Amino acid sequence: MRLNKSNPAPSLTKAEGLRLLHQMTLIRRFEEKSAEVYTETKIRGFLHLCVGEEAVAVGVSQALQEEDYVLSTYREHGHALARGVEPKSIMAEMYGRLEGCSRGRGGSMHLFDSSKNFFGGNAIVGGHLPLSVGMALASKKQGKKNVTCCFFGEGAAAEGEFHESLNLAALWQIPVLFLCENNLYAMGTALKFTHSEQHLEKKGPAYGIETDVANGMDLLDVMTKVQKAVAYIRETGKPYFLVCYTYRFRAHSMFDAELYREKSEVEEWKKKDPIPQFKAFLLKEKLITEKVIEAMEAEAERQVQEAIDFAENGSWEKVEELDRFVYSEKAAI
Amino acid sequence: MRLNKSNPAPSLTKAEGLRLLHQMTLIRRFEEKSAEVYTETKIRGFLHLCVGEEAVAVGVSQALQEEDYVLSTYREHGHALARGVEPKSIMAEMYGRLEGCSRGRGGSMHLFDSSKNFFGGNAIVGGHLPLSVGMALASKKQGKKNVTCCFFGEGAAAEGEFHESLNLAALWQIPVLFLCENNLYAMGTALKFTHSEQHLEKKGPAYGIETDVANGMDLLDVMTKVQKAVAYIRETGKPYFLVCYTYRFRAHSMFDAELYREKSEVEEWKKKDPIPQFKAFLLKEKLITEKVIEAMEAEAERQVQEAIDFAENGSWEKVEELDRFVYSEKAAI
Amino acid sequence: MSQEIRLTYREALKSAIREALLKDEKVFLMGEDVGHYGGAFAVSKGLLQEFGPDRIMDVPLSESGFTGAGIGAALAGMRPIVEIMTINFSLLAMDQIFNNAATLSHMSGGQVNVPVVIRMGCGIGRQLAAQHSHSWEPFFAHVPGLIVLSVGTHEDARGMLLSALESPDPVILFEYTSMLNLEGSIPGDAGKVDIQKAKIRREGKDLSLITYGTGVYKCLEAADLLAKEGMDVEVVDLRVLRPLEEDTFLQSVAKTHRALIVEDAWKSVSISSEVSSRIMEKAFFELDLPVERLCGVEVPIPYPKHLEDASVPQVQDIVSRVKKMLKP
Amino acid sequence: MSQEIRLTYREALKSAIREALLKDEKVFLMGEDVGHYGGAFAVSKGLLQEFGPDRIMDVPLSESGFTGAGIGAALAGMRPIVEIMTINFSLLAMDQIFNNAATLSHMSGGQVNVPVVIRMGCGIGRQLAAQHSHSWEPFFAHVPGLIVLSVGTHEDARGMLLSALESPDPVILFEYTSMLNLEGSIPGDAGKVDIQKAKIRREGKDLSLITYGTGVYKCLEAADLLAKEGMDVEVVDLRVLRPLEEDTFLQSVAKTHRALIVEDAWKSVSISSEVSSRIMEKAFFELDLPVERLCGVEVPIPYPKHLEDASVPQVQDIVSRVKKMLKP
Ligand SMILES: Cc1ncc(C[n+]2csc(CCOP(=O)(O)OP(=O)(O)O)c2C)c(N)n1
Numbered sequence A, B: 001m002r003l004n005k006s007n008p009a010p011s012l013t014k015a016e017g018l019r020l021l022h023q024m025t026l027i028r029r030f031e032e033k034s035a036e037v038y039t040e041t042k043i044r045g046f047l048h049l050c051v052g053e054e055a056v057a058v059g060v061s062q063a064l065q066e067e068d069y070v071l072s073t074y075r076e077h078g079h080a081l082a083r084g085v086e087p088k089s090i091m092a093e094m095y096g097r098l099e100g101c102s103r104g105r106g107g108s109m110h111l112f113d114s115s116k117n118f119f120g121g122n123a124i125v126g127g128h129l130p131l132s133v134g135m136a137l138a139s140k141k142q143g144k145k146n147v148t149c150c151f152f153g154e155g156a157a158a159e160g161e162f163h164e165s166l167n168l169a170a171l172w173q174i175p176v177l178f179l180c181e182n183n184l185y186a187m188g189t190a191l192k193f194t195h196s197e198q199h200l201e202k203k204g205p206a207y208g209i210e211t212d213v214a215n216g217m218d219l220l221d222v223m224t225k226v227q228k229a230v231a232y233i234r235e236t237g238k239p240y241f242l243v244c245y246t247y248r249f250r251a252h253s254m255f256d257a258e259l260y261r262e263k264s265e266v267e268e269w270k271k272k273d274p275i276p277q278f279k280a281f282l283l284k285e286k287l288i289t290e291k292v293i294e295a296m297e298a299e300a301e302r303q304v305q306e307a308i309d310f311a312e313n314g315s316w317e318k319v320e321e322l323d324r325f326v327y328s329e330k331a332a333i
Numbered sequence C, D: 001m002s003q004e005i006r007l008t009y010r011e012a013l014k015s016a017i018r019e020a021l022l023k024d025e026k027v028f029l030m031g032e033d034v035g036h037y038g039g040a041f042a043v044s045k046g047l048l049q050e051f052g053p054d055r056i057m058d059v060p061l062s063e064s065g066f067t068g069a070g071i072g073a074a075l076a077g078m079r080p081i082v083e084i085m086t087i088n089f090s091l092l093a094m095d096q097i098f099n100n101a102a103t104l105s106h107m108s109g110g111q112v113n114v115p116v117v118i119r120m121g122c123g124i125g126r127q128l129a130a131q132h133s134h135s136w137e138p139f140f141a142h143v144p145g146l147i148v149l150s151v152g153t154h155e156d157a158r159g160m161l162l163s164a165l166e167s168p169d170p171v172i173l174f175e176y177t178s179m180l181n182l183e184g185s186i187p188g189d190a191g192k193v194d195i196q197k198a199k200i201r202r203e204g205k206d207l208s209l210i211t212y213g214t215g216v217y218k219c220l221e222a223a224d225l226l227a228k229e230g231m232d233v234e235v236v237d238l239r240v241l242r243p244l245e246e247d248t249f250l251q252s253v254a255k256t257h258r259a260l261i262v263e264d265a266w267k268s269v270s271i272s273s274e275v276s277s278r279i280m281e282k283a284f285f286e287l288d289l290p291v292e293r294l295c296g297v298e299v300p301i302p303y304p305k306h307l308e309d310a311s312v313p314q315v316q317d318i319v320s321r322v323k324k325m326l327k328p
């Protein structure tokens, strides 16, 4: 993918366009399937879906490289998939199987894959922001050139950890991307009840942090803004705050009656669904054909089914192993 | 005291000028004496003096009324004295005597006087900010018209509680004055190591909070700015953030070798000492005479000595009473 | 005594909140999602509509801030009920609860008091994994200045909040989310309960099962099973974890001469450690057997059902352990 | 074994930090006022000048933020020593320590580990009043995933940090500020110590004094006084509060048949509760007397010296209690 200088939107090849659409589609199908098997009680606990927010996960990931670190929340299937964590190992994790990426011990909220530098799956709102600061600090100390990308919601930005983390990152001048997915709700609490200043992008400058806003329903806009952000971080070694405006189409979790918003509001946002939007763009630009789309969708479907089969056939950790990993099995260092 | 509309500086009567100078002088003498008796081990534990910062304590208090609430830090002798807490009862508290304002149980860091609506003396940095928000919230709910004034240092503004408290206060539109005494150091950590954005006044707007700055070494400027702030709060019921730039002339506490700043820096700031400055102003404006000053200083001296005598002759809580007040002795409500 | 009514634990909790709001206009409920969402666990569903946003306050994610605000409002004469969505998030508010709520009265020489009630959803068993399955009751039980209550029955779900709201001191109220849908019977006119004493939930003579929270119904169930096999165990519900009331369990042990303490929390430095050491100190010569403890396995709770189940005492574990103790 | 040297507890702590910094460039120290101020208690004085600001990092007041950053840096391969100025402020970092440091290894199925060392100044006795005199060791000792060490002697002040830095898991290190100026003797080549076992600090046959932290020297002093009166007590320094090593104290009790546990922390739900209940469970039939506990009075610590002294066990209190136990 190249950034077209005169036009801020990235210009895509056919292969890139397909890959991006495929990623978003895979996430969507993967999550819809998860919800389905949840109702069959194959997945339990909390399940938070990002349906509607796929453009952020996919858009951000394009600018990241293998050695970059990624940390996320409990709503992280999309981030993990876009990061390249295997659908099979994620689904097995949600099934609680030994073959899951966290050996089944974490479940939906705690996807970890250190081979992909994907560090959770963190379920205390705001709790991973300080971790991301520490990881970026380590990179600086080690002379590594990688970026740490920390996803969190607009609700998390009200926690004290947001304030402390942004301040530390700016003081220490470390390469971290604070990626706020502003989907307008923290569970059932609307942005206006969460933040006295609803333009979250006004918060970055209060720490002297470079800040920008992206339309999280528009893959190309996310890609452009993240590209810019990551380029800035790599060049200066300094933090960056990027707010992506987005929306979740589904409930907060599987326990949510959605009393706090109007159906019509959801319907309005669905019109901005990033997947059909991007599909239309590719078709218009003749970067894709209906036939290719069909094949890609079938492939996504197949991958999801493969993940389900893998999870279904997974094994259980032995009860005798219950207390493993309380302390590390790595040798003393 | 009247606010002169065309000129932002308040115009003072002789009596007012004397009273203000007396308050600052009393605080100064009281603290110097405290340090003295501390070296005689009559006072123990931590002792944090505000020498150099008197104009803030005195200036702020002028705008407050009896029914307003005041909360402060461990560096609160000045705030307590300016609030009208008896010098005797403060000194006795620091001596640990039963006659102290907190029955001797709190010591220097925990001066409480509910008859003056003075709610500590709080020693966890930033920990009283949420309390102040709650007190102001109560006032709003009760339809009271009082203001809650919360003093804290610039170091405290780095804590998550600062962020959460300002956000809550702005969301709830409650009458609280966040009064930041920016004395450039948090213990031995200079402002530049504490805040990535050293202009703390840039933080208020990030919460949509009305914000201003005062010269904390200039009593008249503090009075003007606080007057304005409190008028705004009383009128709108909304919070306000006021940063007073000031300096402590003495060590952070009695355990501080002051390795972190140059003597010359301290000397520079001493030239801005608010007490001689205000004295000179009063003399220049012919609002006071040397003779009146002399008498006032003698009176301050006498008050301090009276406080010492009172404390020296105070009594000790009986050891058998050790576990009183763990639970309230007030009847169930 | 009026007729028994049947209701869920959730309904009992909710009816108490509602009654408190109706009775005293100084009472208000604040917490994340207590309003528009209807409460994370639907305990406060409908209350926003009934009482309006000044009495049912949704707050931003800022546990330290809003818990501290609740404490401050209590200082200034209000009667706040603060809901911390679950005990897992209470760590973020620990400083406010321990350094402020618990100390202000003492530190001020008795000038101020802090009549705040802080409710938290507790317990494990819903496959929420390590960060959402903590049982941190022991922390709160350690700290003087707090009154710490554990809601183990429908009776207490109905009554403890009402009693807590009469205390001049800060009360921590543990509610157990796994019990919310559980039906139970209480008298139709049930109301306030004694919040100073433990309670014998079942009389027995062979052994004392001492527990609290979700342990209560588990122990009662175990006791029923044991009864069928001729073992007659007594079930003591501690209820008040601080100040821990010891007379009730000491008397029980003096009668049965054997005790097993059952708790979901991790074993080390727990409520059961305290109960065991009190028995050591004050009923040692009554004991026919050493006191035993059946607690949570010391592991961050894993997600899969079979491992989660293995992490905390189940009814069958209680039965087996009691049998082993009674028939060595 | 090399010659003994005399040094203060502070010097011992400092020399360990210095050695660690010299030995491993992944090690760095971060905390409030560790640099320019010279350390709140002068433990790190001069280190900024020697090692520079990248190794000795002053941080803003933001306990949750910088402790979490230390955990994150450990995740990413560094070897941070985080200093939380005093244990009183650790409540603000509890979420990071308990929900992150202690759970990440388990939650990720063993993929990551958190080699961070978190040091805190602890203890009471300097008239700092309620908010600055907490003894919250019991909280940390409750939480699996952590290694929790209490520095009760000069030997451990020198060695525990060095050993902690070899652990792949998060270590909490409690240092006692009232002991900083205390002189003691250690071998000139003293270094790492065993951080898995408790230690008998004095042999005796009549009674076991089990303690940790500031209790160690207090108990040794009491033992000396008791020896003069013909009572021969053994002093067990627990040292490792989690995972609590029990063999040492169980063996001691098996020898002396009597135990008194001494602790500054409040009594309920404390380390001594745990020790007492372990003895109940595993050495009951060895006991000639019920185990007793001498702990902090359950009160937010008051400022005046006479009340503060009355709040925690003093040497004389230990002596009297032992006498009462031995000569009933
Ligand atoms: C500290 C903490 N408080 C409360 C919760 C319960 N909770 C889980 S998700 C959530 C809302 C978070 O909203 P936001 O940060 O906007 O992320 P989103 O879910 O919208 O992606 C809440 C309140 C939690 N997990 N952690």
Ligand SMILES: Cc1ncc(C[n+]2csc(CCOP(=O)(O)OP(=O)(O)O)c2C)c(N)n1
Binding pocket: B075, B123, B124, B125, B126, B152, B153, B154, B155, B156, B157, B181, B183, B185, B186, B187, B252, D032, D061, D063, D085, D089, D092
């Ligand atoms: C939460 C917390 N962390 C650390 C401390 C130790 N400490 C006491 S005062 C202080 C500096 C505070 O600086 P600032 O807020 O600027 O107030 P100042 O002392 O300058 O008036 C520190 C670090 C504390 N009391 N509370």
Ligand SMILES: [Mg+2]
Binding pocket: A153, A154, A155, A181, A182, A183, A184, A185, A186, A187
């Ligand atoms: Mg959101």
Ligand SMILES: [Mg+2]
Binding pocket: B153, B154, B155, B181, B182, B183, B184, B185, B186, B187
């Ligand atoms: Mg300061």
